[in-house]
Amino acid sequence: MIDFPIEETIRKRSSIRTYQSKALKNEIKTQLLDITARTENPFNTKIKLQMICKTAGPENEKLGTYGVIKGAVDYVTAAVPNSQEALLALGYILEIFVLKAAHLGLGTCWLGGTFNRGSFAKAVHREENEIIPIVSPVGHPAEKQGISDRLIRTFAKSAKRNPFESMFFHKDFSTPLTKEEAGLYEFPLEMVRLAPSASNKQPWRIVKNGRQWDFYKKRSYGDKMGYDIEDVDLGIAVCHFHLALQDKGLQGRFIKKEIVNKREADLHYIITWESV
Ligand SMILES: Cc1cc2nc3c(=O)[nH]c(=O)nc-3n(C[C@H](O)[C@H](O)[C@H](O)COP(=O)(O)O)c2cc1C
Structure with a gap:
């Protein structure tokens, strides 16, 4: 069951790229993952989100986000087959996570690209035929967003939508x-x-x-x-x-x-x- 106000949450969400370096409490992570596990999507594909922590893992792996994201400790992602239905289902389910996070006052930022190689891939459980199309940081927004955030927002005209x-x-x-x-x-x-x-x-x-x-x-x-x-x-x-x-x-x-x-x-x- 969706337990946040739809319009208010959709209107207040925006991409956050600069974070306080503060890990999420386990109970918050559980709330975020639970709502996505309970939600069905119309694309006949089950999506299992995974949360990874930048400080976790055998060698304190540094998770690469091409320098766009600052300060984040926790990330969410999913490994999925490279099929249209799976990508649609991923969009649907990860957006439930993103909105629930926004409702809890947490920031996120969808990051596209293939994270199949390098540190993200090592931190995620993945079958051979699966790709990691998206990751997102999730955490407490820093009080001031950084310069790269402002540049990206201006470049992508992030505050605007088509009529x-x-x-x-x-x-x-x-x-x-x-x-x-x-x-x-x-x-x-x-x-x-x-x-x-x-x-x-x-x-x-x-x-x-x-x-x-x-x-x-x-x-x-x-x-x-x-x-x-x-x-x-x-x-x-x-x-x-x-x-x-x-x-x-x-x-x-x-x-x-x-x-x-x-x-x-x-x-x-x-x-x-x-x-x-
Ligand atoms: C599927 C997807 C991939 C994205 N990939 C990136 C990315 O790689 N880097 C980035 O800084 N923002 C990325 N974004 C964020 C968009 O730029 C952002 O959603 C858009 O400019 C609207 O701004 P808003 O989210 O603040 O409303 C992505 C968004 C989506 C939905």
Whole structure:
């Protein structure tokens, strides 16, 4: 069961890159992992999050984050197969962790990249076919964020989001959806709009077709990273949508339709929410 206020938590979360060097208490780690273990995701893949501590391990391993993260002691990650369903499920479940952490006053920051080699890989339990697509620090934010944080935020325009009408559509991609047409669904769509995404690209697109809300991924990254990081972004967006629906008592189910989108080559169908 989700035990934090959805809108308030989604609005208050932002990426934190500078931390106090203070380890999390075990009971906090347990709370964070418990809520993710209890939460189902609509992508038919179970995700087991792992927490690692920078000071743990045989040789006090230094966990590399390319210098972006300062001061963090605890990290969360998961080893998953390199499949679309697993990356979507990872986005969904890790976002539950991130939001619960934000509710507890803790900072996080999604970090994409492949952490299969080096210190993270050594600290994580991983099967041969699995990759480590994401890690995030989790901890007490420092009072002042560092210069690299401010630079990244400015570069990625982190505080901004695309307008509603540019991401949500009615029947096809040529007709923007107005907030009036969205009706009760304006809230879940707004919660999607506020989601974090890699380089703040916001690759989610949603098309309303009667009772159905079709989610698409607008690809811009390609396969540069060895896995599709935008699938993780879509998992996060579906998580925000689903939490907001539950919050408002809007009933329905996720289905997968047979959609082959030939006309819009950079748009990839992901999943549909069908209301009852
Ligand atoms: C899947 C994913 C990967 C990300 N990778 C990085 C990263 O490697 N380095 C980084 O500094 N921020 C990373 N971010 C954070 C984004 O830049 C950030 O979410 C976005 O700019 C919006 O800012 P906000 O999270 O403060 O709302 C990532 C976010 C997501 C969702």
